[in-house]
Amino acid sequence: LAKTTQPISMDSYEGQEVNITCSHNNIATNDYITWYQQFPSQGPRFIIQGYKTKVTNEVASLFIPADRKSSTLSLPRVSLSDTAVYYCLVGDRAHTGNMLTFGGGTRLMVKP
Amino acid sequence: GAGVSQSPRYKVAKRGQDVALRCDPISGHVSLFWYQQALGQGPEFLTYFQNEAQLDKSGLPSDRFFAERPEGSVSTLKIQRTQQEDSAVYLCASSLARTGAAYEQYFGPGTRLTVT
Numbered sequence A: 001l002a003k004t005t006q007p008i009s010m011d012s013y014e015g016q017e018v019n020i021t022c023s024h025n026n027i028a029t030n031d032y033i034t035w036y037q038q039f040p041s042q043g044p045r046f047i048i049q050g051y052k053t054k055v056t057n058e059v060a061s062l063f064i065p066a067d068r069k070s071s072t073l074s075l076p077r078v079s080l081s082d083t084a085v086y087y088c089l090v091g092d093r094a095h096t097g098n099m100l101t102f103g104g105g106t107r108l109m110v111k112p
Numbered sequence B: 001g002a003g004v005s006q007s008p009r010y011k012v013a014k015r016g017q018d019v020a021l022r023c024d025p026i027s028g029h030v031s032l033f034w035y036q037q038a039l040g041q042g043p044e045f046l047t048y049f050q051n052e053a054q055l056d057k058s059g060l061p062s063d064r065f066f067a068e069r070p071e072g073s074v075s076t077l078k079i080q081r082t083q084q085e086d087s088a089v090y091l092c093a094s095s096l097a098r099t100g101a102a103y104e105q106y107f108g109p110g111t112r113l114t115v116t
Helices: none
Strands: A011-012 A018-022 A032-040 A045-051 A053-058 A061-066 A070-075 A084-092 A108-109 B005-007 B010-013 B018-022 B031-037 B045-049 B051-056 B065-068 B075-079 B090-096 B111-115
Touching: A011 A018, A011 B010, A018 A108, A032 A061, A032 B031, A032 B075, A045 A053, A045 A061, A070 A084, B005 B065, B005 B090, B010 B018, B018 B090, B018 B111, B031 B075, B045 B075
Parallel strands: A011 A108, B010 B111
Antiparallel strands: A018 A070, A032 A045, A032 A084, A053 A061, A061 A070, A084 A108, B005 B018, B018 B075, B031 B045, B031 B090, B045 B051, B065 B075, B090 B111
């Protein structure tokens, strides 16, 4: 399983753009990169998923370089409500079972 | 629409007691996952069902943990003879996809188990 490494914590201020980078040096050809967000006392929530280049949705953008050994989650103009833990995961779509390993995540604190 | 629900939301058990945690996945979702989340840590995989079949139980920490999904919908995670190290949040997730945990998983709010 591809292991991911991401910063333990980050601080930001309201209105700023936040970029969280995740490294996954051993990513396999069939692996996708997925980000989840978790608020206290809630289960994780899917944010975005990508395979290569750039993916954008209404919540975030995901940048993946050509070698796919890292990825960057970009949150535009964060607000206090974006304070949460963000998890970067890699896994494939072809096999069943335990292909998601969450790790410790990045605790984002957004300050006023 | 209705999301994944779990009950109870909080459970306090005395050491040695048996507990049963329920998960109601989104209707029609084929895949169901159970995770254990210790305080300050990320979720850790416990077991996976595809419909009623338990295809992966490699994450269950001991034979005191047992999960079932007899009709391919509701699932129950049972912990026998609870120990203090079982204290954690137990999360259930479901997915429409038949294969591949990388497909979007929808998580419930979790059950916080405290063993005293």
